[in-house]
Amino acid sequence: MNGSVSTSKGFVRCWYFTDSTSMMGGSGFMGDRLLPSAHFEAIEGKKISVHFFNQSMMDHTIHLHGLDVDQRNDGVPSTSFSVPRMGRATYTFIAPHAGTYHYHCHVDTVLHYEMGMVGAVIVRPPNASTKQAWTGGPTFDEEVLWHLHTMDTSWHNETVSGPKTARHRPNVFLLNGKETAGAMKDAYSRIVLPLGKTAYLRLLNCGYQWARVSLGGVDFQVVASDGRPLRNFQSAKVWELGPGERYDLLIPAKKKGIFDAKVEYLDDFSGKVLGEAKTQLLV
Numbered sequence: 001m002n003g004s005v006s007t008s009k010g011f012v013r014c015w016y017f018t019d020s021t022s023m024m025g026g027s028g029f030m031g032d033r034l035l036p037s038a039h040f041e042a043i044e045g046k047k048i049s050v051h052f053f054n055q056s057m058m059d060h061t062i063h064l065h066g067l068d069v070d071q072r073n074d075g076v077p078s079t080s081f082s083v084p085r086m087g088r089a090t091y092t093f094i095a096p097h098a099g100t101y102h103y104h105c106h107v108d109t110v111l112h113y114e115m116g117m118v119g120a121v122i123v124r125p126p127n128a129s130t131k132q133a134w135t136g137g138p139t140f141d142e143e144v145l146w147h148l149h150t151m152d153t154s155w156h157n158e159t160v161s162g163p164k165t166a167r168h169r170p171n172v173f174l175l176n177g178k179e180t181a182g183a184m185k186d187a188y189s190r191i192v193l194p195l196g197k198t199a200y201l202r203l204l205n206c207g208y209q210w211a212r213v214s215l216g217g218v219d220f221q222v223v224a225s226d227g228r229p230l231r232n233f234q235s236a237k238v239w240e241l242g243p244g245e246r247y248d249l250l251i252p253a254k255k256k257g258i259f260d261a262k263v264e265y266l267d268d269f270s271g272k273v274l275g276e277a278k279t280q281l282l283v
């Protein structure tokens with residue numbers, strides 16, 4: 001689909017996937033927004049079919065990043081196929097392991113990705129639990145997905161990548177599709193946790209910059225990377241993830257308070273903070 005999102009830099013044209021099976025009747029994920037694109041869920045070991053109707057005037061695909069699909073279902077036009085405008089296709093795969101995954105369009109990837117054709121895939125354990133990360137893995141009380149994304153709004157006037165998209169200079173910094181003013185009060189981005197409970201935070205970096213995540217000094221454990229458990233969980237207060245990476249964090253609520261949670265986007269070469277999106281952790 002194609003639409004405009006309101007940002008501090010004005011309305012920005014974007015392209016996105018919607019979920020026609022959702023209660024929202026084809027709106028974006030998280031109720032009221034076009035970005036991020038709709039996320040979907042699968043169950044480990046089960047065969048999944050994703051029916052794609054390309055309701056646009058351009059070719060697109062769905063590439064299931066990290067899901068170990070076969071060649072036909074890989075969504076790379078040169079080695080699989082592309083879905084023409086107003087065309088339909090079904091992608092089929094067996095969800096490999098419970099965890100946080102990613103999908104995106106792979107046609108003129110650099111531009112289609114930037115435009116918003118990116119989303120998360122959550123694979124649940126075989127018992128379909130929404131309170132355990134994987135079989136034998138950590139359990140949690142609350143689950144939050146943070147989709148990290150930046151925009152260079154000048155790119156959003158283009159229809160094909162070229163000289164004007166040779167450099168990515170982000171000027172909009174998003175958390176779940178919202179800048180700080182929106183993310184601070186966004187029920188899908190804020191982490192609200194009763195004392196003694198645990199949150200599971202799934203991070204997916206869809207920006208073209210490194211992202212640094214912190215929770216106002218609150219300790220967390222990094223337990224999984226790119227859909228696989230870490231052999232040793234790592235305690236941290238700050239975590240950085242590169243473009244396309246996913247990390248899952250376990251956050252125990254040990255102290256009452258309102259903490260400044262944020263994601264800072266870093267220049268890939270200098271490490272300088274280019275911008276940030278803030279929200280809150282409330283215990």
Ligand SMILES: [Cu+2]
Nearest residue numbers: 060105107112
């Ligand atoms: Cu596309």
